[in-house]
Amino acid sequence: MSRLGGKVALVTGGAAGIGRAIVERFVAEGASVVVGDIDEDGLASLASERVAVSRCDVTSEADQAALVRLAGDRFGGLDIGVANAGVGWATKVLDHELSDWQRVIDISLTGVFLTYKHAGRAITVRGGGSLVAMASLNAVQAGRGMAAYCAAKGGVKMLTEVTALELGEAGVRVNAIAPGLVRTTLTDPMWLMPGLVDQHLDNAPLGRWSEPSEIAGVVAFLVSDDASFITGTLQLIDGGCHLNRYPNLFASIPGAAGEPKEHTT
């Protein structure tokens, strides 16, 4: 496969999970890839002639700018940027600590903004290309206990639309991806909550969760010339789960589904 032959791509959060599958797929399709992550061991295991790695916390503008510079230094420029890094948090709104809220928004939304800004500038200089951000089914489907995550991912959807409007004339296509349940380190805890995965499967027209490679394949399509007329979209990859109601995160935790606690402030 050489659909991405000669292209240079940047992927954040690429040391594990979906991001790592995207890096592997891009390399298999011929691209050179710059990978940023806070997991230095994971990064080291990816480094090769066509994969340059660098510690990058996506909440740091300096780190994101340095990652883009690395693409220029190692591979001569940038054609593709994938803002993949993201984290979640499960707490009801009335119990949510501000610091936890801010952490999710900083990584999962502000991190995407910084990738769009710095990778977008470099891609524009090159004369065009493609940006993709990792949103979620939770960008369009609310889940109890997922306020910060849903707000961040809904924000990624709108940020993507605005960026697509602004960069279209520069030849940059901008799209977001909305996976449903994918088995990764992020979602491993869901398998420990009795009944939660069963709720997901009951909720899923295809009756299963997905593997990271199934998300990576769609990202590779979206950044390729095969998707040359697609911009400003949110691509659902959820086995049809958007057709149903999001499972109740708290139905599986004894005592958690009851009335909200009493709050004094």
Ligand SMILES: NC(=O)c1ccc[n+]([C@@H]2O[C@H](COP(=O)([O-])OP(=O)(O)OC[C@H]3O[C@@H](n4cnc5c(N)ncnc54)[C@H](O)[C@@H]3O)[C@@H](O)[C@H]2O)c1
């Ligand atoms: N797994 C799912 O079911 C699912 C569903 C919908 C959306 N997503 C989204 O897909 C993306 C990837 O999720 P995943 O399931 O592969 O998660 P994961 O936890 O397996 O991998 C996330 C990667 O991001 C890195 N990371 C975390 N914080 C970072 C930071 N501040 N700066 C740089 N890197 C950081 C981690 O070190 C890790 O390598 C996330 O944005 C997530 O919200 C996942």
